[in-house]
Amino acid sequence: MNLLGNVLSYQHFPIYAIMVLFMGSFLIAAFGENRRVRNILALLSITASLIFSLLLINPVILRGEIIGYWMGARSIAGGYAIGIALEVDALSLFFALLAACAIFVSGVYSIQYMSRDDNEKEYYTLYLLLCGGVMGMVLSGDLFNMFIMVEILTFAAVALTAFRNTARGAVEAAFKYLVVGCMGSTFILVGTAMLYAQTHTLNLAQLAQLVPGNMNTATKAAFALLFVGFGTKAFIVPFHPLAADAHGAAPASVSVIISGVLTKSGIYGIIRITYFLFQSMGLGTMQFLLVFIGSVSMFVCVTMALAQHDFKRLLAFHSISQIGYVLTAVGLCTALGLSAGLYHAINHTLFKGLLFLAAGAVLHETGTTDLNKLGGLARKMPHTTVLFLIGALSISGVPPFNGFASKWLIYQATYQKAVESGNIGFLLVTVIALITSVLTLASFVKVSHSVFFGQLPPELEKVKEVSWGMRFAMGIFALLCIVTGLFPNLVTTYLTEPAAAAAFSVQRYIEAMGFDGSAAVEILAGSFRYAGVWEPVSWLLVLCIALLAVTIAALAGRYDNVSLCRTAAGDSKYQLFYGGEEQSFSQLGGDDMFWGFKHNWRGYFSFMHRLHSGIVNDYALWAVADLALVMLFSLIVL
């Protein structure tokens, strides 16, 4: 009984949450020949992982504990950490919860989505490996273990990118991702090694205790290496082309993980090293670095997305653009900013997951994601259309969906930062963020017109709605999008603010593992008040009343009395107006949209097109150049 109680103590839950995924992976590799066994194993392990993460909410977020867990009870000897540790504070758990939710939904979706592919066993093995890697990385309390988990997830992600290796560009994308991803991993490893050489420890808490007091050239270089290394995992500029390639080729359920979770683990790594390891976020220059990269990411990627004509590739660029928002907000180093950034991280996982699943549904039914070949699917796939629209409106920040709530906080945070620091540069960031938001809307208008509205191409007449399981998975995301949008106070109070508070209490993080944290540099969060007001529930209520009033008035005026085409052959009265000609198929292609905008920026767009040359050497060069610049920067300012 005592043993059982011991085993079920929440202290062990972090490792359980990681291990069930890896166990699932091994078991499927070993016994996954049977389809039913495989599905049950996969579902069991992702559900168990989700449950273990959810059970951690009570101690970690509500009671504010930090779980320090030494594997094999090897802890500290001679003042140095000798064991492998897991350390779960609210920040880690926040990302773990995000990961667990996305993994669960995308796993449910996979069951039917992947049913037409061969090698499902390998798919689930790799899929659970990827999930386990993400989980392990965010819960780890050890820098080297973070590296190993990063390697595992990079590997699984590369393999899954190339999973449909007959699809156009899948293997190419995987190779590019592998090369640059491994360069990033190498950077992380070199950074880890250099930190170890200086401090003789790998434990994050102890590093946080020792590093900030002993800054020298080696640790500064290590900072740059780690920063760029985690940057490749988050796909921030200049690594965004890899994300675009990988998402375009990977199955949609994997894209959900790559965009919703893998990029977040990169962001998590960046937060860990900047806020904890080096405790450098108090420096204005370091804030500048993060905010600059974030703003460039969000703007460059949204413009790149406007120029795309592949559904999933477009979504991939948007995903980096949204990561730019997160990074910008995180880089502000205010309580409001960090909370807003983390809120946006949740929302990004939800709506981008939803959008990728919708894209996957379209691909599953039509066999293509080329925007120039699709159209009019709203009449064939009404539920998918509604779910897609929820996602599209969320990402464009249209109230009352969740994207708006977090963007609203981000604008406030950037503008407040500008006012507090007296730096007009942050004002520019607010403007860029607002413009990016409307450009996001533009590209989703393009998608919804070229995929779901407009005219149905004759060859898509036989398309059907996707199966219930896939719609159910999308429905979960859509519901969460609405809930997190309608109750921003709940989300900030119970998820993002504890996580943000954890990021600002380095001392507690160090002391939770039994080290002396008194020397930790306290980064001041500052207090904040909202400069504006936003009450989504009341707003929605008013909108519903207004809509009801309009509808009643309209129905009273016989608005519903429309003439519909009753005959099958198509009366000319119900044909579209073609200047008098007979109706024929003509759909405005995705490439032709927004000419007025693109024409004015043609120089920019052609420059960008040349820059994203698709040659792996160029991308590798960007990585090296980025490393050189960041290293120079950190050597000067840190």
Next chain:
Amino acid sequence: MFKKLIEESTGRSPWLFHINAGSCNGCDIELVSVLTPRYDAERLGFKLAGSPRHADIVVVTGPVTKQSLPRVLRTISQVPEPRCIVTMGSCPQSGNVFRGSYSVAGPLSKYVPVDVDVAGCAPKPEAVIDGLALAAKILKEKRGRMK
């Protein structure tokens, strides 16, 4: 009461859609001149609509060539009820100088019921306004007959 209001409004807000069925452009220019400051048909509520779906009155000019006939009929059928058809100039009524030509399918009244004919080559703007005002009146009556 609403029915009355709608009926009254229908007579005061007729929107035009102009179809050129092979016209020499004389009537087209005259139709536009009706909207210029000198004649200003807008004071009666007339407006040129861009799409047949918005129109109440279809103004057809030209002798209705064989090429244009199906297009004219299709476009007219796309105008929502109640609608009025006005022929402008002599061509759509009789064929005018083009009568008997191998390519002319007119007159228009062979194919659709025409409500108002405005004769002339080209009709004077005053005549056009008069004809359109008459069409507006017919429109109002048609609306009154609708349920």
Next chain:
Amino acid sequence: MILLNYIAAFFLIALGMYTIVTKYNLVKTVIGLSIADYGVNLLLISIGFNPGGTAPIFTWSELDYNSFFVDPVPQALTLTSIVIGACVTAMSLALVIKLEEQYGTIDTRKIRRLRG
């Protein structure tokens, strides 16, 4: 002695990066990755090296404050890193074969269907 190791390690890493950036042959890219990886391994092992130290293999009774041995942690890291390096090489070579099948070339300048 140890300084030479560090110089060599960073030289190898730089050489690997240089290979990846400048060589247009896919196999050479893979070789570049491996070279960088060896550089990292050398760096790791050099960090843990104590001149004159013994191998870090003791029982509890033998271990006291006079024991002088090389740091075991970097050795463990190196082992892991070697394994990962082997995986990278294997995986990337597999992808190269697939790429050659699909594109008929191993020139990176021609493998750019995904761009812009």
Next chain:
Amino acid sequence: MTVILEALRYLGYVLVFPGFLFCFLAGMLLCGIDRKLVAKMQKRVGPPILQPFYDFFKLCGKETIVPAAAERISFMLAPLLGLAALVVIQLFIPVFSFTAFYGMADIIVILYLLLIPAISIIMGGAASGSPYAGVGLSREMVTIISCELPLVLVLLAVAKTVGSAMGTGLCFSLSDIAEYQEINGSLITRISMLPAAAAMLLVIPGETGSHPFDTAEAETEICEGLLAEYSGAALGVFKLSHAVKMLTLSSLFAALFLGGLGTGILVLDALLLFLLCAGITAVSISLVHAVTARLKIEQIFKFYWTVVSLPALLSLVLAWYGL
């Protein structure tokens, strides 16, 4: 009992003032005044002021055709959603010292709420399946992008001016902006706000899609673009939305720059607001309409991101340095 009375009061706000009834009457009248003024400026007699009402009721009595290629539900729902969203915006804009729904939305929210009517018309047009609508929605979206930059700059400038005067640094709340103007006089009297007000006056015709920025609904080139397939009551609702949007934007202008003129008596205030809106419309929509020819879409974009944005930016910089 009090709860019911409160609910009734709020229902009254939604339905009567500043909700539906006010929006309907004032918007349509504004539209009529605009048409009359343009006619007068062009030396025409012009339509009667009540012409928009005639148009609306006529359209209500017409047949509504849903094309066979259209997605019926979105096609018919879009106009209603757009109208409802616009009326809700109007509820949040303070009428001098009176705000129907106090403390529920700020200017960033208004900025985004203004997108909803645009999105609904875009979705409706896209659902019709017409290629003209496709071209129209592409242009409509570019117009929205064009207007966004100057509008954002104007709003931020106002937020900064009011915020630094109130000692909080920045202020996004419309009620606070109105309150500030009650005490310190209209913002337009400040030199730093003059360029912003000018920019806002030029943003209004772009946002409402009136001449010369109406490429998205150009009737002569692309057959009214997004509205090409709409007929009957649905079209009428869109026309009504257009009129209400004129009212909303001009009353937003009044709330941002002309606050503090109120008398405190609601009926007089409403009348005053309407008069102000008519004045703003006369300058920003009618005058601009009468003296210009329609621009091309890429010219619109260039115009807004340079000519209109620069004064707004100037204003923001001036506000930043506390002028």
